[in-house]
Amino acid sequence: MGKIVAVANQKGGVGKTTTAVNLSACVAAQNRRVLLLDIDPQGNSTSGLGLDKNQTGLSVYDAILGGRGMHEIIRPTMMDMLSLAPSSIKLAGAEIELVSVMAREQVLKGLLDPVLNQYDYIFIDCPPSLGLLTLNALTAAHRLLVPIQCEFYALEGLSQLMNTVTLVHQRLNPGLRVEGVVLTMFDSRTNLSNQVAAEVRKYFKERVYDTAIPRNVRLSEAPSFGLPINLYDPTCAGAEAYRLLAHEFISSNEKNRYDR
Numbered sequence: 001m002g003k004i005v006a007v008a009n010q011k012g013g014v015g016k017t018t019t020a021v022n023l024s025a026c027v028a029a030q031n032r033r034v035l036l037l038d039i040d041p042q043g044n045s046t047s048g049l050g051l052d053k054n055q056t057g058l059s060v061y062d063a064i065l066g067g068r069g070m071h072e073i074i075r076p077t078m079m080d081m082l083s084l085a086p087s088s089i090k091l092a093g094a095e096i097e098l099v100s101v102m103a104r105e106q107v108l109k110g111l112l113d114p115v116l117n118q119y120d121y122i123f124i125d126c127p128p129s130l131g132l133l134t135l136n137a138l139t140a141a142h143r144l145l146v147p148i149q150c151e152f153y154a155l156e157g158l159s160q161l162m163n164t165v166t167l168v169h170q171r172l173n174p175g176l177r178v179e180g181v182v183l184t185m186f187d188s189r190t191n192l193s194n195q196v197a198a199e200v201r202k203y204f205k206e207r208v209y210d211t212a213i214p215r216n217v218r219l220s221e222a223p224s225f226g227l228p229i230n231l232y233d234p235t236c237a238g239a240e241a242y243r244l245l246a247h248e249f250i251s252s253n254e255k256n257r258y259d260r
Contacts, residue, residue: 015184020125025228026246028082050226059088143179
């Protein structure tokens with residue numbers, strides 16, 4: 001059975017979508033069947049994999065609120081082992097529309113259950129908020145992966161995210177656990193990056209991945225070409241970091257480092 005991993009942090013600009021896209025692609029490059037589910041109305045994971053987020057085809061919105069099955073909206077990508085469930089701007093109104101839906105926190109879980117066995121990993125790129133879309137992702141997920149940028153306000157708001165995770169674990173999804181924390185925008189030459197990394201490791205302990213994602217111009221360029229970093233520039237520092245992170249992620253999961 002596949003594992004669902006929500007990639008979330010309600011603070012924007014932390015490398016959440018960059019991590020969702022590039023970790024998904026690098027795990028798929030290791031011959032794992034991967035689905036990237038884009039539930040962020042901004043649709044950056046969708047465009048980051050070469051699809052027009054303003055396209056008129058079916059999107060995650062049509063599954064969540066339009067009665068479509070997840071199998072109807074999943075698209076192939078430029079990588080054989082990587083599929084995408086695209087976002088659309090219509091998701092911007094989904095938070096309001098979901099309020100009146102029965103069992104509104106469980107909608108995404110019900111949609112993913114029928115396709116779970118088709119993938120080894122399903123990554124969910126969440127909005128930068130703790131609204132109903134993110135709550136749906138946390139209810140559906142087995143694990144939460146948290147990108148944290150190595151900047152001054154890195155830990156700001158994390159207590160709110162962890163409180164939400166605790167409530168979801170207690171009331172909606174007792175299987176939810178923190179998969180890991182990814183340090184992003186890391187620059188080993190600066191005291192600030194090293195201090196923030198030390199603080200994050202003190203807070204999350206062994207849940208922090210050994211691999212940190214560096215600041216890298218090529219990582220910033222890749223989305224404008226609709227390519228993950230391992231296809232855009234496989235030799236750059238950003239691509240190497242996400243390859244190492246993918247190896248670490250696969251190892252921690254497939255050696256049963258944590259209970260499923």
